[in-house]
Amino acid sequence: MTARTVLRAAVLTSATALLVLVTTPAFAAVTVLAHRDDGDDPGGGLSVLQTLGIFVGIPVGLFVVIAVLVSAPAMARGPRYRPGVGWWAAPIWFNGPDDAERAVREAEAPSSQGGGASARW
Amino acid sequence: MPAGDAFSERQQDDVVRAIRLARKQSQLPVSVYVGTLEGDTRAMARQLHAALGAGADQAVLVAVDPGARRLEIVTGPGVRRRLDDRAAALAALTMTSAFQAGDLSGGIANGILALAEHAHVPRSLHTDQP
Numbered sequence: 103m104t105a106r107t108v109l110r111a112a113v114l115t116s117a118t119a120l121l122v123l124v125t126t127p128a129f130a131a132v133t134v135l136a137h138r139d140d141g142d143d144p145g146g147g148l149s150v151l152q153t154l155g156i157f158v159g160i161p162v163g164l165f166v167v168i169a170v171l172v173s174a175p176a177m178a179r180g181p182r183y184r185p186g187v188g189w190w191a192a193p194i195w196f197n198g199p200d201d202a203e204r205a206v207r208e209a210e211a212p213s214s215q216g217g218g219a220s221a222r223w
Numbered sequence: 224m225p226a227g228d229a230f231s232e233r234q235q236d237d238v239v240r241a242i243r244l245a246r247k248q249s250q251l252p253v254s255v256y257v258g259t260l261e262g263d264t265r266a267m268a269r270q271l272h273a274a275l276g277a278g279a280d281q282a283v284l285v286a287v288d289p290g291a292r293r294l295e296i297v298t299g300p301g302v303r304r305r306l307d308d309r310a311a312a313l314a315a316l317t318m319t320s321a322f323q324a325g326d327l328s329g330g331i332a333n334g335i336l337a338l339a340e341h342a343h344v345p346r347s348l349h350t351d352q353p
Contacts, residue, residue: 196235196238216299217311220293220315
């Protein structure tokens with residue numbers, strides 16, 4: 103390898119490295135101080151209150167809104183039956199006698215001929 | 224657990240509709256009791272069935288105790304020929320599998336429809352022929 107080739111390689115490498123270095127963001131600050139593009143205005147900055155509002159208030163608000171949307175239908179419907187939690191409601195008899203209590207009291211002894219089924223869950 | 228109605232309006236409609244369908248489809252009078260069955264649940268359910276009065280012979284009572292997780296199906300002597308105990312047990316299975324999932328009204332409605340499905344319609348002779 104001749105000295106000339108070595109020199110050429112060194113120049114090429116350093117020139118490329120310099121170009122890459124200049125285009126990195128670290129150098130952008132240096133150029134900004136010197137010159138600013140149109141519309142390149144960083145603005146006045148945020149106060150503590152605004153920062154809290156944007157980064158805490160809005161996420162918490164969204165969280166609350168979504169939680170309400172999820173649980174509101176169940177709250178409106180009221181309690182529902184869950185196996186193993188017990189029973190709370192008054193008895194209800196569909197297609198039963200008009201005066202249920204009296205009918206039960208005055209009913210004759212159940213016939214032993216009837217059938218049916220029992221189950222538990 | 225706060226006090227409240229056992230079923231919402233819509234759930235009650237579902238049960239009532241199933242009862243009406245059973246009557247229309249297979250002339251099966253079904254009565255549904257949902258509440259506590261004190262003492263011997265089977266005896267209590269039969270007591271309730273007897274309280275149906277004159278129609279008890281032909282009627283089916285479905286008694287559900289959600290607190291004790293007990294289900295009793297009582298068939299009258301007259302209807303037992305159309306709806307045997309095996310069909311009642313099958314309907315009971317339909318209901319309890321829905322109850323396990325917490326669907327009280329849906330289980331009741333489906334169980335009533337299963338009962339109606341299995342109840343043979345008594346054939347009235349000589350009415351459909353000239």
